[in-house]
Amino acid sequence: MIGTGILKGMAVTARNFVGSYFEKDRLITVQYPEERSPLPENYRNFPFLIYDTDDPEAGLRCVACKICEKECPPQCIYIIKSEDKKPDYMGKPQFYAAVFDIDISVCMSCQICVEVCPFEAIKMDKVFELSKRERFDALLQRKNELAKSNEYYHSIHPIEAAEVDAKLAEAAAAAAKKKAAAAAATAAGSTSAPGTVPVAPAPPTTP
Ligand code: SF4
Numbered sequence: 001m002i003g004t005g006i007l008k009g010m011a012v013t014a015r016n017f018v019g020s021y022f023e024k025d026r027l028i029t030v031q032y033p034e035e036r037s038p039l040p041e042n043y044r045n046f047p048f049l050i051y052d053t054d055d056p057e058a059g060l061r062c063v064a065c066k067i068c069e070k071e072c073p074p075q076c077i078y079i080i081k082s083e084d085k086k087p088d089y090m091g092k093p094q095f096y097a098a099v100f101d102i103d104i105s106v107c108m109s110c111q112i113c114v115e116v117c118p119f120e121a122i123k124m125d126k127v128f129e130l131s132k133r134e135r136f137d138a139l140l141q142r143k144n145e146l147a148k149s150n151e152y153y154h155s156i157h158p159i160e161a162a163e164v165d166a167k168l169a170e171a172a173a174a175a176a177k178k179k180a181a182a183a184a185a186t187a188a189g190s191t192s193a194p195g196t197v198p199v200a201p202a203p204p205t206t207p
């Protein structure tokens with residue numbers, strides 16, 4: 001019969017309209033900004049820089065290698081590498097970004113900067129309420145605004161952040177093992193007499 005589909009659709013609408021006064025699950029809208037829908041794990045907006053420890057300056061993972069700056073398609077990352085080195089969060093002297101700006105009025109949220117960073121230093125944020133009255137300077141995010149803790153990263157992308165932590169821990173363990181092996185080889189070399197040549201063990205004799 002003509003119009004049956006429309007009547008069925010109206011019945012569903014009416015059931016949900018009336019039901020929404022009694023069952024919150026039937027509501028498909030939220031009273032933003034008082035209420036917010038949870039964002040999915042993979043939601044992304046603009047990049048931010050991660051720091052470890054509780055020091056947003058010394059703890060930044062970024063070593064100003066500038067790979068992200070080169071690869072960013074609209075060229076909205078601007079980095080000035082430091083002249084000197086400072087100890088990073090693990091005490092290792094590293095170059096750092098004296099300036100690190102991202103123009104979010106140009107950024108297209110492509111995530112290429114994240115994919116090319118070898119140091120897991122830049123990730124995508126979920127913050128979207130960034131509108132400003134000024135078109136230019138206000139949308140240029142500086143290093144101090146971009147720096148956010150690893151705990152924050154875990155709070156917005158828990159699965160991804162746990163995978164990154166595991167990867168970094170694995171890399172740190174491999175580096176420590178390599179360093180220990182190199183130190184052991186150096187120590188073994190210094191205990192052998194100068195000019196001696198190691199003698200290969202004799203092959204086993206056949207009966
Ligand atoms: S964020 Fe990563 S790729 Fe970009 S400069 Fe820093 S370390 Fe290099």
Ligand code: SF4
Binds near residue numbers: 074113114
């Ligand atoms: S998300 Fe894309 S456009 Fe935005 S800063 Fe990174 S590489 Fe550039």
